[in-house]
Amino acid sequence: MSQMGETYYGGGGYLSQGGNQSPGFGGSPGGKNRSDASHALRPLTINQIKQASQAHSDAEWVLDGHEIGQIVLIGTVMAVKRQTTNVSYSIADGTSKIEARQWIDSSMAEAEGVGNDDALMHQYVCVHGSLKMFGSQRYINATNVRKATPYQFYHWLLETMVIKLTLERGPPPRPGQAPQSRPPGIGGNASSAYAAQSAPQQTQSGMVQFAKCSPLQKKIAHYLLNQSSDDGTHVSLIAQHVGGDPMEISAALEGLLEDGHVYTTVDDEHFLISR
Template structure:
């Protein structure tokens, strides 16, 4: 959603954009075109999806008739899907659009909204358990629905998964269990997300992570601020 892109942050101008604790690369939005500004080398679409407004800037090859015809079919008031990267220029963020196309089915806007909500919840609470994960539940074996705690709680982290951390000091244990509850990600989990979840003094959290690394429970990934469980 555009509102999420407007709230995205960067540690510095060359850093990856972050939404909450998740790094973002390519983005896609479905929005209504408010205004169109054609320029010599690019076309700027001012778009709104109800959560916010942002510019989508597409660089056009005027010598390419097929390219000009494709983008020329987009009009103000139409809904479009934009795909590209989030950029910043002159303290103003915009989408550097690599692809834009008109939305021909109004259900696509509803689908995109639900998809954004689903992905956000997965990053916050982890993915819901798969049917195979609930195989030990008699109701699941019988093909019925499984009721009880929300699928977005940490119920998938069984006692056997957390027993290996039971002997750790409280802060280290909370850190390990929080990391275990998050969906797998190659880049690991940012220290800011860990701090917000477990609470406590920043120095104590840093020392706890250092100790977990020394003992082989966690390791750093893309930089010194991202951590991943070893087991």
């Protein structure tokens, strides 16, 4: 992480904190059984923020299969609305627009310069906070809003790209290190082709124990049998793949859990199949 990155991250970024693997900046007060991702600070564009999803209102936000905790956004302030208890900023970053709300603590407002609206209008700002939903509108619950520079904006934008690609493809090889092998089914080597062909047979044999389960439970089990993460699969990904009523999916998972077919891993929202 460069010196510029440390300037707006407050010491190291998402990958240096380990992403989903190790604790980092900030935290989620009041949460329980949350993974370490809820403590990591990840740079996201507004478009990425709007692609994130929740399995239910109390669940962690998830983007591309990875949980989102604290986020950092750099954009231009398009409008400001000051109220008694908070300041609302309309922020654009070139991908979309979103509202960031910073709550005013009267004992700290003067010291921190909260609500210095005129100085931030049409300027780049760096926003630290977490993603929230009110009604049908998502917004950033900002813990810190401060002026940023164009250089910081472009560094942040590049950082969002690097992290997205690293999470999708793995880190690039170090000097002298051989490239990582591709996932099964991507590439032309024999071992990948064999793994891709044998996976359906393994899945079919593993479904025997679910013969007495409901069709929805079988669908969930079939999906989980094809997942390889040791940390389990988040319930939002299961719901996204299976489709249907979230309440029915939740009940089906609960039934599988009670019958011992699945078990939870890093928290109550990640599931692994019992083999």
